[in-house]
Amino acid sequence: MTRDLFATGALEPLDIPDADIYYSPNVGLGADPDSILEELVEQIPWRTETINLWGKDYQQPRLAAWFGDADARYTYSGLSLDPLPWTSLLSMLRNHVEALAGATFNSVLLNYYRDHRDSMGMHSDDEPELGTNPIIASVSLGAQRTLVLKHKHKKELKSVLLPLDHGSLLLMKGATQHNWKHGINKVSQPCGPRVNLTFRRIFSRGSG
């Protein structure tokens, strides 16, 4: 296979008000996206997490895993996760994503949508440990699923629908998390598996 098959597509800014979002449908990740997907599905110790929302326990409708530097502890929805150590594949992906994003990351949250019934509720990535204006780099592999974005304050704005391609990179930064929520709906049309990786920088207490 020639290198051209993995040709790097530049990140393009998306025209979304009050947001700072960039997308490339096909970035160079250092290996064939099909084999990255296969390796992640097989090698990651996927877990079903139970989260607590308003005093009630729910099982997340997808599988997840958290990797990062030892001090990159992450808490959301009553769930506190200790990171697993970087694998060589995840380190390689981190290096490529850092070069594309022009930012550094100390952790990655992986989500595995087994089929069309798996989903992620609307949320902002705005936990305090992500800092004021988080930079989040999101790699998608496998079935194309649509990221839905809804403005938090301007209810008159229509939802923005972003279909995320196999081998794509979406970068969210600036005020995006202050102004927009995002999520992945389940769909009626059956589809294959999808893995999403969101690279993040977690600031431990006292470091900013």
Ligand SMILES: O=C(O)CCC(=O)C(=O)O
């Ligand atoms: O699966 C996706 O594209 C969204 C993932 C996401 O929003 C998250 O991990 O916070």
Ligand SMILES: [Mn+2]
């Ligand atoms: Mn998110």
